[in-house]
Amino acid sequence: MEPGSVALASILKGIAAARPDSEHTVNGARRLTWSESDRRTDQLAGVLAEAGLGCHTERADLPPHRSGQDHLGILTHNRLEYLESMIGALKARVAPFNINYRYGPAELEQLLTLASASALVVQGALAERIRPVIDRLPRLGLLLQIDDGSGADLLPGALDYEDALNRVDPTRGGLADVTPSPDDLYLLFTGGTTGMPKGVMWRNGDAVTECFNGSRRANTIEDFAGAADTGLRSLPAAPFMHGAGHWSAMRALLGGGTVVIPEHDGRLDPHAVWSTIDREQVNLMLIVGDAFARPLIEAYDRGNHDGSSLNVLVTGGAALSAGVARQILDRLPTVMIVDGFGSSEAGGQMTRVTTSGNPDTPGFKVNDRTFVLSEDRQRHLHPGEDEVGWLARSGRLPLGYLDDAEATSATYPTVDGERLVVPGDRARVLEDGTVHLLGRESSCINTGGEKVFAQEVELAVVGVPAVVDCLVIGAPDERFGSVVTAIVELEPGHSIDLDSLREALTGVIADYKLPRRLIVEDRVRRGPNGKADYGWARQVADSAPKR
Secondary structure, three states, X not given: OOOOOOOHHHHHHHHHHHOOOOEEEXXXXXXXXXXXXXXXXXXXXXXXXXOOOOEOOOHHHOOOOOOOEOEEEEEOOOOHXXXXXXXXXXXXXXXXXXXXXXXXXXXXXXXXXXXXXXXXXXXXXXXXXXXXXXXXXXXXXXXXXXXXXXXXXXXXXXXXXXXXXXXOOOOOHHHHHOOOOOOOEEEEEOOOOOOOOOEEEEEHHHHHHHOOOOOOOOOOHHHHHHHOOOOOEEEEOOOOOOHHHHHHHHHHXXXXXXXXXXXXXXXXXXXXXXXXXXXXXXXXXXXXXXXXXXXXXXXXXXXXXXXXXXXXXXXXXXXXXXXXXXXXXXXXXXXXXXXXXXXXOXXXXXXXXXXXXXXXXXXXXXXXXXEEEOOOOOOEOOOOOOOOEEEEEOOOOOOEEXXXXXXXXXXXXXXXXXXXXXXXXXXXXXXXXXXXXXXXXHHEEEEOOEEEEHHHHXXXXXXXXXXXXXXXXXXXXXXOEEEEEEEEEEOOOOOOXXXXXXXXXXXXXXXXXXXXXXXXXXXXXXXXXOOEOHHHHHHHHHHXXXX
């Protein structure tokens, strides 16, 4: 057998059989062993199967962008039911998908319609967001509502999540004849920052290694179960509703570890995170760049926190600036910082490791399936070439975008007979073969005929003393077409003007990349996943006085 040939649900069941009494999930005061989690996810799968949900057309009989399965949406904050819903759906051959818990009713209706949702798991505190549109979702046949202590009434037609599970004996009924397949879908919806969200269709067997970082040396259930004794206690601080958060959780489970979930209401609580790390002796934490790291550093300094159990700090979904990485290492010198880069469309692509002994790592180290294509996408760029190219990846890739053949063809082209993914990230190959990431083409600013990548300028600006955070956009300009505009958040009591900022950046980035406009805000707005809110940034720039 080869990687990708075993279903995720089957792997996790095999690990549960090998480690029944080990801790699987810790969520506040709630604790589940592997055997308890296995039974609960079997029960959820039974609920889905008894409702007639599952796989209706096998993958081999479908074009790449079509699904033959029912789809289960998950609308919750970070809690153990999120992971249960993913695993239980896969056991029932139902495709789970993520939902942004910040969406309002209109956005939820749009996404659930786009996703052809047959079922939904919703947390009580979020239930009112779905109430106004339930009647406009005729495909939504099963609604499970979690009692989270918020006192929310059950939605019309909804079943209480726990009651539904407790009524099912998973050893009997429809689930007994269901065998999960590695071909079954795991759906990951993009954030929609550059337009409508898109549903990326992964074979769950491929997602095991390409998204969830499962061992590439384990090709059978027995291989995974035999190696599942890592002692990993992982705390994903990022929201599960975005890939980075639940990818990190699944990585821990595939190693037989424990997922530790702090109490979560949709916002990062830095003190709760550190308290949980110390209480549960967490040894790996996932964050999202500076947006998570800065408040965590501040909370560490203000609180009576230890953090000595932490061995690895992974950042994914947004970059961690060099200055912030040094601040972390000053406080936790034995921690290894792993800056992971990937995307919904490509899975994990590159990593950059920073330690106290190696604090300055300029480029990302690529794996044997990641490379940079030339501007015309016709050849691989070699180390030291100055050309800006496209980050690409080969190997086991998603099938495409749900119900969107045109977008699938554009993002997954075939070059020299090989199918690739080119998500839109621009990059250069450095002399040592590492990759210098510039950012998404969609955030590129054309100013006076020169291309400027927003992320490159943002990382430079946050290196300026007193700058806490920064977003960069191109604001319309009669002379240059667009001008580089920096929207910054400063440390309390500090100020900065445009001339001072440009002077501080001279020699750090090229002159044509220097901001020509500066806007200071009390706080730079980002999503709960730490990613830039460029829509907000453009509104701020549009309403700011032109100087």
